[in-house]
Amino acid sequence: MSAPSPQNSVRQRGGKENKKRGTTPQPSDSSLMNGNASEKVESIKQGAKKAVTNEWEYKVALAVITVLAFLTRFWGISHPNQVVFDEVHFGKFASYYLQRTYFFDVHPPFGKLLFAFAGWLVGYDGAFLFENIGDSYITNKVPYVAYRSMPALMGSLTVCTTYWIMWESGYSLPACIVAASLVLFDNAHIGQTRLILLDATLVLFMATSILCYIRFYKLRHDPFSRKWWKWLLLTGISMSCVISTKYVGAFTFFSIGVPVMIDLWELLDVDRKRGALSLPEFGKHLAARVIGLIVVPFLMYLFWFQVHFAILNRSGPGDDFMSPEFQETLADNIMTQQAVGIDYFDSIAMRHKETKVYLHSHPDRYPLRYDDGRISSQGQQVTGYPHNDTNNLWQIVPSVAMEGYDHPVKNGDVVRFRHLVTDTWLLTHDVASPYYPTNQEFTAVPTEEANGDRFNDTCFEIQIAGGKPDQQFKTMSSHFKLIHFPTRVAMWTHTTPLPDWAYKQAEINGNKNLQQSSNIWYVEEIPGLAEDSPRLQKEEKKVKNMPFMKKYLELQRAMFYHNNALTSSHPYASFPIQWPFLLRGVSFWTENDTRQQIYFLGNPVGWWFASSILAVFAGILGADQLSLRRGVDALDQRTRSRLYDSTGFFFLLWAAHYIPFFIMGRQLFLHHYLPAHLASALVAGAIVEFIFNIEPSDISNLAITDGKTGSRQQQQKRGRPTRERIAGQSLLATWAAAGVIVAVLVWGFWFFAPLTYGKPGLSVEQVLARKWLNYDLHFAK
Template identity: 70%
Template sequence: MSSPPPSLRQRGGKKNAVAKEPQANSPAPKPNTKKAAKPSAEWDYRAALVILTVLAFATRFWNISYPDEVVFDEVHFGKFASHYLQRTYFFDVHPPFGKLLFALGGWLVGYDGHFLFDNIGDSYIENKVPYVALRAMPAIQGALTVPVVFLIMWESGYSLPASVLSAGLILFDNAHIGEDRLILLDATLVLTMALSILCYVRFSKTRNEPFGRKWWKWLLLTGVSLSCVISTKYVGLFTFFTVGSAVVIDLWDLLNVNRSGGAITLVKFVKHFAARTFGLIIVPFFFYLFWFQVHFAILNRSGPGDDFMSPEFQQTLSDNAMTSKSVGIEYYDQITLRHKDTKTYLHSHTEHYPLRYEDGRVSSQGQQVTGYPYNDTNNHWQILPVVPYDVNDLLGHPVKNDDIVQLVHVQTDTVLLTHDVASPYYPTNQEFTTVSRELANGDRHNDTLFQIKIENGKTGQEFKTMSSLFKLVHVPTKVAMWTHSTPLPDWAFKQAEINGNKNSQQPSNIWYAEDIPSLDPESERMKQEPRQVTQLPFIIKYLELQRAMFYHNNALTSSHPYASEPFQWPFLLRGVSFWTKNDTREQIYFLGNPIGWWIASSLLAVFAGIIGADQLSLRRGVDALEEIWGPGTRSRLYNSTGFFFLAWAAHYFPFYLMGRQRFLHHYLPAHVASALVAGALIEFVFNIDPASDDEGEDAGAAANSTTSTKPVTGRQVRSVKPRLGRQSMLATWAAVVAIMSATIYGFWFFAPLTYGSPGLDVAGVQARQWLAYDLHFAK
């Protein structure tokens, strides 16, 4: 039988401490000298930690060299590592920290970034890529997540079987293993999320020694860990919310005059508030900015991400094509205009708007003006002055900032116009159309006038292709030409809507002139002087990149055959096909361990039911928790297990609010939290005889034998957890062994889909379609 879990304060140290409410500014509680308990033994915890860690590395690194081809999103994150090593600028919607780790791994083994991971299935061997070293980085991180989960449970005062269960559910989960073995970001995200929780638990244990060395150490380590989470993916904000909620309740409790010893003074409260603000907001923010500084410092050459950035930004990159090919635009030139965010061209064609839109509103039935993603002759527009130049003096007149112009659609010889008619999708925005030259020079003349407003441009600044970002503002109504990513119906061939945005200052109103098709390539105007690389302040580059990242992240709304909805994740209703090999019938299918997944999800529901039943019984004057499970049970259940449940909810429910593509891997951080809840709840369920241990201690002494922190609230108390007696320990171990045996079977059964080998026959594939998973080779 395992020895009882050691006290969170006394592990490996003093004998036994009485649970008490230490104040934020009070010394540590004195040991209980009345009745000493047996010395804490940690060898069993340490042995379990070592075994779990070895198994974690074995499951992540086994046959990691297979397949020796590009798998799924390795096309993205492997490519980004290559761009770092070649120092060519790229764009991605995720922050740089995780991608920099991949680049570091490649650099350490001498990889030069020559391979760009263009297609799934491309051979690593033929292209001489040290892909095992690149995959080793997430594999190490994924393996370390397992002991971190174990340490969270251990440091929170849970028994050995409970700690083993939580770590084991992650150790033998096929989804975590599948992500950890590939060049993907989620291993970094999950590890740093778990480290954030571990560091905060350790910090909460020092609350009776505020502003001491250990207190500061764990506070700052929590902040650094949080910074690494959000510097990997922006969903790390959910981890900030988890820890932040605990900190807010902690600070609120410090003001409580009814707490033991009374509320602290306002001066000391301000010190607590300032310290947490510094450690958990300011420090993480500056670390977060640091990774962007490294990102900009490395990527100093022109690359595939140039198009996402402004001309001013691109001028900071060497060999940039946009600035080197910038040409001044003159009146009567034919130009193409492109939207900065969506990259669609201003386009028109002979088709007209329908009489009525789908919602019954009436249109002008004018010629359609749309956004088109491809270069086409219907994208050509001639730029004209309001007052025409003499027919013998048409050349050499540059277009300048703040000029008022007309735009003629070359193919249909009609003039761009907007007017007070609602656009197809935005009743508050104006429709864009075209009218004949006769009307443009007659009754509708004013409606065809637009002003060129170059971003941050000076008066008289020359309007140029590529380098002049501008807004096209309608003179009479002051609306700005705008487009968005939602396609129009079939009557517009699913092209983009162009409309007049009444919020003319909105950053997404920005366009640029891409080309001058009417200009002879041999023209003197095409000859450019070499340009020098310029500098931009870091904060300017950072803010521009942030806006582009958020915009394009929110624009990821297109359908995907393997996308899934959040309600499907806890029940593991579908996975994602990562890779297939037809001749051997091998495949990698991203899927969690159904048995472990369903057990963890079921225990989440059980926890919510217990809390609901407890609240209902309290309303009726019955305190079942304290009577059956012993003193301190409610505090521990609400504050410790409740903290884990909060972490699960914070990492799960926000996905319901997102309109972007969502996949099963988005649930992995929440799954870690569900494993913590599972271990804590199994211990709670079977801990029903707190007074029965092999020493025959009374309930009061047993209650005082082990204390645990309350990380969810951060209050200045320790909730008392009764030590597991012999019967409780045996029952808990029996439950854990049963659950882990079933979980290991699930891992083994689905392992061919996780590791990509061996190939399965039709019967083998069909046997694994437990919930109609859309596996390959099922026929």
């Protein structure tokens, strides 16, 4: 962030007016330093001694905070000895890695690989699959403490990194302690980092990205040095770890990308104070940042997917999400083993790849009018049905006459489908579908119509995804699009069920967007095939290879699609507007016998304080800009620079990790706010210092006098104790404010600790005492 050009301050203007009135101007720090040489040497020695003392104070505070971070994260980590909340997902994924079994998840692999690494370190074989919340780790002999220790370690380091960010940004010790304490004593950060979940990894590397960028920015006057390159590359590596854990890591790229672009824009200025850069020199700066912050992170991001594919080389539950070509790269793949060639006049069951519904029909008809007043054809309903049923069977018939049987169906063939139970023929025509007026209705018509004037409307072309010309059409392995031959629409379905008149089954319609990935179907089986059919005789197939980038791009498409499809309701989902005010949490685990529960909830005191400070910061900026418009400059250059550049950067960090959630359509939970909460803690620490602490530079500009005139040396003797007294009072006020804030944070953490650690069990009165807002706690009655 870039600070505005400093104006003349109020204190500077006051000095000019005093001069006009003939009064004696008061000494500044610079004038006081113009004494004899011995005074200068003594002042330098005192300054160096004070700097060393301050360094040790910061280090001692960091050591204390580190110990407390490890204690709060690791205490009682073995409780409960059961599967808790989303451990059913990420523990299961670690087991799949250890078994080398292919699975599918909407998140990138880095965080899950760390859990698998923890299991591998302790020699676990991944036999337990974390099927249900409440399953016993002890009974199933799972090294769950080792798994949980990984995020607990990261959560502890996150607290240290938060402190270090403030320290490196030049804030006072009380400000560093306040910012770190907001994370240290936060129940949400503690609760989320004691379980087998990804957020500890996400938040830690988000924090290290900020720290490394600050270290890099501080070396801006020493470009291309070894340290400059080190911190630039570490920034990129950290950001890569963020986005390699969850895709919301893109918010961290934006947070750092904005100040980087501002910095490059200033480097391009021909009138910059440190001398203009030539275009070749600017090109070097630009290339270095592109390499360090884009190229290196992207290559690391790809590397984790390469590891992912290298480990998961066996068929597993993730096969169904991938193409047949991808599945052929996995050993023991059921699809390739069970694939059967399809001949004309076979009876087949077709299934949609993404929704898993069967193409289905029954005698019921579409209503005459829909709810919006549109009129249907009143034809026989063609729907999607999730269960195996005889009404799912269709006979595949050639569109041209063929003699005899045993003619294989091939890619590109134009075919027809006869519904066996109702003896009708699949058809689509230029009539709007029930839910999509732009899409065509699918129906089924009697034989006399199908073989008469409506013959062409019953013709469909089979297009096998990635298939070669004349490639044989097979069950399971041939994922295909069914394209209506005359109107060129693709058979398609979606997740919104039809009304009661269709028994809430899925709508089947004709999609004009032929390229849409959700147009894909496959044939699950040929029920009537004789057991001794030569088509059932299988020859052993070798595992095939597929280029890495092709596998990566296919997986990326599937991940983005299914991530966006997570729109179903959840009892503990919440909206972003609720998060800063901590209106409700999430129930993670309960045990009825002991009345113990783990309820994911932040420290309300800390969250409300941090959220209010965000509003205070916005108010300060607004007041400062309004004052400048009226010619009043109440801030000195250093204070304004820190307020806009450093605190403004933290505020940008918060906004970038919070505001984008408002435009997301997927399920959202309170834990999505944790990165933004860390950023709000940084803003809070900075604003506490801004409000209570007076900088030495501010003191030097104060008109300090006892009302008497005297020699320069007498003014120095009278002025120094006054400045020291003001500085001491300011520091004391900052420490007092920090002490009160930390004390209240500790109380809030301790009060809600039973809900964070899952013990001890609380009585009804104790539960109700913690039900401050809309917290849907268990055992409240």
